[in-house]
Amino acid sequence: MGVRPRRFTGRRVPELFREDVGRYESLARELGATDVRQIGKGDVILDERVIARCYSPRCCYYGTNLNCPPHGPGIEEMRRIVDRYDTGLFIKMKVPPEEQADPDFDNPDKHKIPGARKMFEIVAKIQSAAYYDGYPFALGFGGGPSCKRVFCGKVECSGIAGKGCRFHLKSNMTMHGVGMDVFSMAARAGWEIYPIGKASCPQDIPHGLELGLVLVD
Ligand code: SF4
Numbered sequence: 049m050g051v052r053p054r055r056f057t058g059r060r061v062p063e064l065f066r067e068d069v070g071r072y073e074s075l076a077r078e079l080g081a082t083d084v085r086q087i088g089k090g091d092v093i094l095d096e097r098v099i100a101r102c103y104s105p106r107c108c109y110y111g112t113n114l115n116c117p118p119h120g121p122g123i124e125e126m127r128r129i130v131d132r133y134d135t136g137l138f139i140k141m142k143v144p145p146e147e148q149a150d151p152d153f154d155n156p157d158k159h160k161i162p163g164a165r166k167m168f169e170i171v172a173k174i175q176s177a178a179y180y181d182g183y184p185f186a187l188g189f190g191g192g193p194s195c196k197r198v199f200c201g202k203v204e205c206s207g208i209a210g211k212g213c214r215f216h217l218k219s220n221m222t223m224h225g226v227g228m229d230v231f232s233m234a235a236r237a238g239w240e241i242y243p244i245g246k247a248s249c250p251q252d253i254p255h256g257l258e259l260g261l262v263l264v265d
Pocket of ligand 1: 091112113114115195196197199200204205206207208212213214215219
């Protein structure tokens with residue numbers, strides 16, 4: 049059975065909106081989120097240096113898919129977009145450090161990243177629920193590294209080839225790919241976060257984090 053949409057009126061009813069956002073928060077937790085915060089647009093920290101890190105040192109996903117730079121909105125466009133939303137659900141999921149600190153992190157044949165995929169799915173489900181509830185501009189952002197690594201692996205991006213995204217109902221832009229400073233946002237939320245890379249020793253890190261965001265208005 050399909051989803052039953054709520055009638056769109058173009059008017060926000062504050063009480064209903066609060067109830068809906070609370071329901072999305074619960075949904076995120078049911079789907080596996082460790083914590084969820086309702087944030088305002090002022091809590092979305094955009095910084096040009098985040099995108100600079102996509103091309104120096106060059107990220108292996110740069111330009112390989114529709115959701116990573118140089119595709120997608122630039123940072124000024126993103127600032128204008130974020131400014132149109134009042135509310136966001138900032139989602140955290142703890143993952144084992146081994147998932148993010150592995151020399152073979154970028155090799156889908158040798159290393160699995162289920163947490164990253166799960167966060168994309170949580171974000172997509174909340175975005176979809178909000179859409180059918182009458183918030184058609186609900187906009188989701190997944191965690192890292194990119195939809196290419198998470199969904200398509202070594203297969204070429206069909207979107208770039210003009211054939212549409214294979215996972216259009218699951219894949220989204222990532223927070224960092226549009227210039228969101230997820231480190232500062234997480235720290236501001238009071239979440240423990242560590243810079244983790246291929247050179248990290250998992251035993252030195254309490255946990256890894258997958259982070260996602262859904263803007264609702
Ligand atoms: S086809 Fe794959 S790589 Fe391309 S945008 Fe979709 S999920 Fe990303």
